[in-house]
Amino acid sequence: MLDRRRALKLLAGGAIATTGVMFMPAGNAIAVIRQQGKKRLAMVIDLSRCNGCKACVVSCGMENGTKPNEHRTQVIQTSAEIGDKQYAFNLPIMCNNCETPSCVSVCPTGATFKREEDGIVVVDSTLCIGCNYCIQACPYGGVRFTNSTTGTVDKCNFCIQRTSRGLLPACVETCTGGARVFGDINDVNSEISKLLSQSNPMVLQASKQTSPNVFYIGLTQEESNTAFSIHSPQLWQR
């Protein structure tokens, strides 16, 4: 028989577990990825180094041939309140190439899939029918879009054409502040791996349980829970 004391203990345990999931720092997500031991390409973005120049946005468009109003990555300008002060900051947004992506399972043709060899989530534009189901399933607003050149869904794939040849993604190579760091988080000698262990990185919307592979340094807990969109209005730059 469940007495009141035991019931309260169980309830408290459940509440702590739920809170833990809701406010899970990126550390747990990294642990999940590292347990698998495979090559896992990821990106760390240090917000204190992002100056909002948007060189990444331009180089991404040139590298991947997207139209000027279609972006695989974007730097949004947003603000947050910490205590009684309001801070403005730049937030680069892109596909998180999640470890457990919600877009893959819903695809009716298998056009969206996660590569075994490096964990990148890709869209095969020769299989995609453009039903937009993956766009609806993705909790990160606007990171998937319809490419008007192909008529199919497009997204950031960490410049797969470059990274497959050992090069860096275009956005990382052109980042003027050195804010974007890219590499294999399961390689202990990689820069990204060292950076992740030295800092306290956060992921966007950890409560969605997608285990993103894009990590942010300098993001507060409150900001990381906010549902930012690639189409969020620019606050101070036109």
Place this chain on the structure above:
Amino acid sequence: MNEVHWGLLVAAYLFLAGAGAGALFISGCLVLSNKIQVPHHLDTAKISAIVGTLLLIIGTGMIVFDLTSFQYGIAHGDMSKFFRFYRLFMTFEPSSMMSIGTWLLTLAIIFASLFCLSFRAKANQPGHSRPFAMINVILAICVASYTALLIGDINHNLVWSNSILVVIFLLSALSCGAAVVLIVKTRIKITDVNHSFAKSDSALLALELLTVCVFAYSIRNISIFNGVDNLLSLSSDAGAIWWIGAVLIGLIMPLLLNLTSIIGKTAASHSREYLLAVLILMGAFCLRYSVLLAGQYY
């Protein structure tokens, strides 16, 4: 999320599939309950099955028109993109509700067509339609539920992931089916003398009104909890379509029309029956469109 990727065409798909499934369900029930021994019920069942099948086919066409690859194929004369939708039939992805729905709708259209043919082939022995009627009733329930499950599978969406949507879409599909049957009955000049149709339709509409209000209340609470504006508030596009189109035009007005003819104990005129059916169908479309919009506006 602030972009509308699923708009009128997907709403039309959800609506037509629901209305078609509802008409096939009622037609199947008429066959299974042996009411088709009466000639005018046989005609009603037969025509409703044909109309229901056509609605299913047109509805499926709507989702194909909405594919961006299809639209690209038309705009650029690219045949490989135009026919890209065949990919849906080259694979079965059990984790994808859209893939499940593709095959479900294919099966539903095949069996609905066979059901229609069974009336033609065995015109003198309508009892032979019973096995097809049974299959159609089951498939109709699956199709009507699937239209809600398709969007319900997006589990992070505050509006679409609400479980009561399955019940609402099921009830709405049934009332749409009833509206289609009413139009058929009116066309073949059958008068609802003892108000049996009006009474059952009223009960259905009242039940739907109740579930719709429960849904709106839960969306209000969910919106408050998540710190967003009420996704079904009257000031938003989705809310205006919901309250005016789905609730007022689609539920309250038909309910009042039905009740006045029951209380007045007079058979409704044909023009009034047409009006009733059109209001229900308009409301059902608005219901699906507003749900789609509300789910994409926050």
